[in-house]
Amino acid sequence: xxxxxxxxxxxxxxxxxxxxxxxxxxxxxxxxxxxxxxxxxxxxxxxxxxxxxxxxxxxxxxxxxxxxxxxxxxxxxxxxxxxxxxxxxxxxxxxxxxxxxxxxxxxxxxxxxxxxxxxxxxxxxxxxxxxxxxxxxxxxxxxxxxxxxxxxxxxxxxxxxxxxxxxxxxxxxxxxxxxxxxxxxxxxxxxxxxxxxxxxxxxxxxxxxxxxxxxxxxxxxxxxxxxxxxxxxxxxxxxxxx
Numbered sequence: 001x002x003x004x005x006x007x008x009x010x011x012x013x014x015x016x017x018x019x020x021x022x023x024x025x026x027x028x029x030x031x032x033x034x035x036x037x038x039x040x041x042x043x044x045x046x047x048x049x050x051x052x053x054x055x056x057x058x059x060x061x062x063x064x065x066x067x068x069x070x071x072x073x074x075x076x077x078x079x080x081x082x083x084x085x086x087x088x089x090x091x092x093x094x095x096x097x098x099x100x101x102x103x104x105x106x107x108x109x110x111x112x113x114x115x116x117x118x119x120x121x122x123x124x125x126x127x128x129x130x131x132x133x134x135x136x137x138x139x140x141x142x143x144x145x146x147x148x149x150x151x152x153x154x155x156x157x158x159x160x161x162x163x164x165x166x167x168x169x170x171x172x173x174x175x176x177x178x179x180x181x182x183x184x185x186x187x188x189x190x191x192x193x194x195x196x197x198x199x200x201x202x203x204x205x206x207x208x209x210x211x212x213x214x215x216x217x218x219x220x221x222x223x224x225x226x227x228x229x230x231x232x233x234x235x236x237x238x239x240x241x242x
Contacts (some may be wrong), residue, residue: 006030007040011061014051020058032126072110077117080106090174092138134179136200138172141181145169145203148213151183154200162200163187168209170220172196182220184209191223 007031013021023037030037041059044051050062072080079104088099107118144151153165169181170191178195185192209216213215 020059020060074117078121081118081121082123089127095140134196135204136196140204142172148208148210150205152203156198156200191220205229
């Protein structure tokens, strides 16, 4: 790898990292030596790139640093198009349209020599199975997730039983033929998943749930290992929500 390419790649790695990354980890990804990484970091610092080194922890790129727009590589184009294809097949109506627009924008932006990576990609997402229709306005759901506001649901479980829930939406997950709303359920006082095709009715409340959306997502991620364990026997009042 040329030195200029390596310096740029170091910045890319630091930019995508949320936590400090060690010189050894950088060297492993770049397939070079830690000595070379130390030298490259010194060169970047000499160019006044705001990299902070923390002893025993690693390197962090200071917030606020920005690089000018750069051309996508063929692999990056393939990744973007593959992801957009997947959403175009499986997303709700608004996201499908956005995915198609994204592919068109990429094709219009890249140079002619790279356009075939968009129009004739080497990878592709297969069409999805027939999906059950959403009983939720997914545009409103995404807005509630970002705003940290509650949703009141009337939900029908797999046995046909209906219940009233007030939930704190976390994220929308995609299965092969269904979508699932992951949320904190006030009734169960725990995280639950709700298939969007089993929602009977929904009211999008203005009330915030008093916690930052990022903090709620962090709690949900922390709870994931516990939720993956086989469930213990429960009584009728604690039946699952799927």
